[in-house]
Amino acid sequence: MHPGGNTPSTQISRPVRLGGLAICLAILAGCTTTVPIETNIPTPLIAPMPVRVAVFYDPSLTDFEHTEDIVGASDWVVQLGNANMNMFNKLFASMFATVVKVDSLEQAFADSEGYDAIITPSIVELQIAPPSRLESDFFEAWVKYRIDAFDNDQKPIVKWVVTGYGKAEPEMLGASNALSAATVTAMRDAAANIVIKFKKQPRVREWIDEQERLNGLPAH
């Protein structure tokens, strides 16, 4: 028999439990959950602007990853690169009459006679807020893109920042799925804003009118 009626296993179990808990927390804190984002933005229902554009995707957009540090839990790495590419490919194909992808801005400027404009989208930031941080029931996401457009004389037409917001309920979807759903909704919101508001930017409107005059098309 053992003193105090305790079995050896009971005496050992407390430090083992504490140690195990510490190891688990350390492992959990060191873990990351990768969340690749996939979007399926519908084809926009708009009339394309009658211009030929070259589009350059900077690697900072196509390889974009965002790491969200969660205190006391595993971190999330949100991979947005492919989704960005797919989204902008679909949007620009509907927004402009002719779209050509180029490998660099230099290449586009060197061949600028072939295009009316050179466009390069970039991502400024992605913010994620899990429910605990906001004391809400939702995962929320904010995405901010910037669209730089140059004319074929390499002069800037516009530097336009556009945002998108999305949220999703974690109870129904689970944490990773809710995070993904909130991000996809934010991207879709940004996409809708790009399609509708890009050509309404005063400088873009002036430039489009100018192109329509040059090409002999009626100005809107």
Place this chain on the structure above:
Amino acid sequence: MAYLHTSRCAQAVLATAGFTLVLSLALSMSGCVNSTIEQVKQPGIAFDNADSIVILARRHENASETEASFTECVEERLSEESTHLKVHPQKAFVDAMFPWFEPGTAPVTTDAIPKLLANPGVRSQIEQTGVRYVVWLDGSTQRIDSGGTMSCAISPAGGGCLGFGWWEDAADYEATIWDLRTASTTGMVSADVSGTSYMPALVVPIPLIARTQAAACKGLAKQLSQFLGGAPVDIGSE
């Protein structure tokens, strides 16, 4: 030995019967729900059943936006119960109309409909979907009060809970019906439902859940069905 065997069998049967009885009672009982369903209809409006309707949710950047599950519930109930109504799937409509019915770009008032239809391709796409009426859902279900205490304990000999808890939910929803052809509001249906759920616990907690949101969904869908179907409308409280 034969007596012992019979006794164990009887105990097992009694235990099973007791458990089944408690379970049946818990399932058959629920919390209290009070519903008020109201509607306003423009005079002289006749709905054409050849046209389709679509159920859409208003979105807000705060916690009280209409739950996706509620919109799906109303859509499903209308589709199942109203054979005279053609309900167009929400997602298919919003995708087909992208980017014009997104949370940040959808028209907020009927005054914006002519401008929306003037955009290239929008009118023909709406005609292609067959949708004439848009039902905008707005509102949410919120926990408005709760109370009680409950303690649970577990030991090698077993476990159990003792106490009583309760909570009250309020579901306030409004459905506004737009006619895209006439660019006007044809009516409005609202559902105010409150429900109190109880959880008494004597060893085993027995949840008596008030299905507040489900009651609001059922009431709103029923009223919408009557409203759009032209059937006699039963206005009042349940």
